[in-house]
Amino acid sequence: MTIDWFPLWLSLRVAFVSTAIALAAGLWIAYVLANREFRGKEALDAAVTLPLVLPPTVLGYYLLVVVGRASPLGKLWEAAFGSPLVFTWKAAVVAALLHSLPLLVKSARAALESVDRSYERAARNLGASEWRLFWRVTLPLARRSIFAAVALAFARSLGDFGVTLMVAGNIPGRTQTVAVAIYDAVEAGNGALARTLVLVVSAAALLILTFANRLAPR
Amino acid sequence: MIQARLRKTFSPQPDSAGFSLDLEFSAATGVTVLFGPSGAGKTLVLDSIGGFVRPDEGRILLDDEILFDGATGVHLAPQARHCGYVFQNYALFPHMTLRQNLEFAAERRPRLERHRRVNEMLERFRLGDSAGRRPHEVSGGQRQRCSIARALIGAPRLLLLDEPAQGLDAPLRIELYDVLRQVRADFQTPILLVTHDLDECFELGEEMLILREGKIVQSGPPRKILDQPANLEVARLLGAFNLLAGEIRALDPGRNTSRVRVGEFEIDGPYFPGRLKGDRVTVCVRPEQLVVSMANGRPGPNQIPAELKRAVERPQWVRLEFAGGINVDLPRPEYERQRDNKEWVIQFPSESLRVL
Numbered sequence: 001m002t003i004d005w006f007p008l009w010l011s012l013r014v015a016f017v018s019t020a021i022a023l024a025a026g027l028w029i030a031y032v033l034a035n036r037e038f039r040g041k042e043a044l045d046a047a048v049t050l051p052l053v054l055p056p057t058v059l060g061y062y063l064l065v066v067v068g069r070a071s072p073l074g075k076l077w078e079a080a081f082g083s084p085l086v087f088t089w090k091a092a093v094v095a096a097l098l099h100s101l102p103l104l105v106k107s108a109r110a111a112l113e114s115v116d117r118s119y120e121r122a123a124r125n126l127g128a129s130e131w132r133l134f135w136r137v138t139l140p141l142a143r144r145s146i147f148a149a150v151a152l153a154f155a156r157s158l159g160d161f162g163v164t165l166m167v168a169g170n171i172p173g174r175t176q177t178v179a180v181a182i183y184d185a186v187e188a189g190n191g192a193l194a195r196t197l198v199l200v201v202s203a204a205a206l207l208i209l210t211f212a213n214r215l216a217p218r
Numbered sequence: 219m220i221q222a223r224l225r226k227t228f229s230p231q232p233d234s235a236g237f238s239l240d241l242e243f244s245a246a247t248g249v250t251v252l253f254g255p256s257g258a259g260k261t262l263v264l265d266s267i268g269g270f271v272r273p274d275e276g277r278i279l280l281d282d283e284i285l286f287d288g289a290t291g292v293h294l295a296p297q298a299r300h301c302g303y304v305f306q307n308y309a310l311f312p313h314m315t316l317r318q319n320l321e322f323a324a325e326r327r328p329r330l331e332r333h334r335r336v337n338e339m340l341e342r343f344r345l346g347d348s349a350g351r352r353p354h355e356v357s358g359g360q361r362q363r364c365s366i367a368r369a370l371i372g373a374p375r376l377l378l379l380d381e382p383a384q385g386l387d388a389p390l391r392i393e394l395y396d397v398l399r400q401v402r403a404d405f406q407t408p409i410l411l412v413t414h415d416l417d418e419c420f421e422l423g424e425e426m427l428i429l430r431e432g433k434i435v436q437s438g439p440p441r442k443i444l445d446q447p448a449n450l451e452v453a454r455l456l457g458a459f460n461l462l463a464g465e466i467r468a469l470d471p472g473r474n475t476s477r478v479r480v481g482e483f484e485i486d487g488p489y490f491p492g493r494l495k496g497d498r499v500t501v502c503v504r505p506e507q508l509v510v511s512m513a514n515g516r517p518g519p520n521q522i523p524a525e526l527k528r529a530v531e532r533p534q535w536v537r538l539e540f541a542g543g544i545n546v547d548l549p550r551p552e553y554e555r556q557r558d559n560k561e562w563v564i565q566f567p568s569e570s571l572r573v574l
Contacts, residue, residue, distance in 0.1 A: 116309075118305050118307060118309040119309055119311060119312075121268075121270055121296070121303075121305065121309065122303070122305060122309035122310075122311070123311075123322070124269075124270075124295070124296040124297055125268060125296050125297075125299075125301070125302075125303040125369075126322060126323040126368065126369075126372065127297045127300075127323070127325070127326050127372060128297065128322070128325070129297065132325075136322065137311060140313045141311075141312070141313060
């Protein structure tokens with residue numbers, strides 16, 4: 001039996017891109033949540049966390065509404081890049097982001113808030129700008145927890161199924177991620193393929209989580 | 219030169235009583251000690267000057283720069299205040315070496331000068347050998363010196379120290395005092411030091427501000443304050459006095475004398491301006507100013523017989539605790555000479571008496 005490894009590579013690529021975006025955006029949101037006082041702060045936190053608890057179908061539906069071909073955002077994307085966003089691997093990235101971003105924001109906020117405030121006071125007292133304070137003091141001190149959060153977000157991105165199916169579809173060789181491929185294989189009665197992919201995905205996830213645990217501060 | 223007038227009110231919360239800070243002071247070169255019990259607002263004063271707390275009203279002037287002015291809304295960021303701050307736990311960055319900690323603090327200087335300055339400070343504070351280590355890898359004394367060096371490296375116009383000797387054992391404490399005396403001699407920076415340790419005030423302070431519940435209750439050189447506490451409250455805060463209830467029986471301004479009844483005895487003191495005959499007062503006298511001897515017949519003038527409750531041995535002196543709450547501190551050899559006394563009398567030298 002020859003196994004088509006494309007879904008696995010696609011999933012890895014999706015997870016990498018989505019984790020990178022989640023890290024950049026998530027750190028920023030987490031910084032704002034941890035350091036600024038403003039109205040609706042906790043509402044923002046709740047909104048970011050919402051995807052963790054909503055059913056994938058609900059999320060997929062929202063995404064189709066927001067970035068579908070008929071939506072303003074979808075039209076903008078199509079005008080800018082010449083092709084629609086939905087039913088491409090990039091849509092799978094967006095789907096994965098819905099889960100990796102909340103995980104990152106939650107953990108990064110906790111990590112940033114757990115840094116002893118006296119270090120930040122000391123840095124300000126020594127003349128450090130807020131920017132330098134963040135990059136040189138707060139972030140390095142929170143780095144272990146944040147690495148752990150990144151690993152977790154990556155593992156979660158690797159395995160998204162429901163939302164991906166709704167917005168990226170199941171196009172073999174183009175948008176079929178490993179989770180969708182397993183579903184396909186089971187439906188088609190291809191037990192050997194399903195078993196192989198299941199084992200590979202499980203092993204990868206286990207590896208990543210072990211890594212994350214070792215990073216997390218004791 | 220720092221001049222500060224501060225007001226800040228915290229309204230009572232379900233889990234904490236209200237607090238209000240309301241004080242005014244100025245401090246020039248040398249060490250000014252903020253002394254007071256916990257909760258007196260000492261750290262709040264440092265934080266207001268450092269820019270971490272915004273007072274409700276008032277004005278903070280450092281040299282000629284306004285750091286804070288409630289009336290015009292000026293409130294400089296901590297970064298712009300040029301006040302060195304040595305935090306209670308030192309707050310050395312744990313992920314940086316001692317050298318990197320100093321470099322971080324010197325980053326606003328040009329590269330070449332920064333390098334020279336860091337080396338100079340490492341040298342001066344005897345940190346050269348441990349410059350490449352992280353704070354948790356060096357001794358408490360090195361951490362402490364590094365935090366002071368880090369606060370000074372940017373050439374601040376004021377140095378703030380928040381209970382720097384808190385939790386240090388005796389040798390480290392002595393080392394800290396040496397370092398601070400050196401800093402006082404080498405740098406022109408005025409130093410504001412928070413403590414609730416009276417010995418520290420005397421070790422280091424040229425001036426002393428006594429804080430209680432957000433207000434300054436007395437200020438002046440420590441020696442002078444100990445000599446004449448402004449009121450009973452200050453005397454209690456200093457904790458270095460015998461405080462005995464008394465009544466003024468006679469006053470003679472011409473001969474500069476007075477007579478005060480303490481318990482069932484009358485003792486002579488100096489004239490107390492502003493007091494009247496019959497005033498109920500608190501007689502205030504330091505334990506080391508009292509003299510004890512073996513009772514021998516009738517007590518003489520200014521002597522009160524007393525029953526010794528116990529003797530508490532200290533390294534340099536012995537504290538005798540008598541019935542009626544009178545403590546006497548004796549040098550150890552003097553105590554050795556008298557330790558077999560059966561009955562005691564306490565002599566109150568009249569010039570040492572104060573009334574509050």
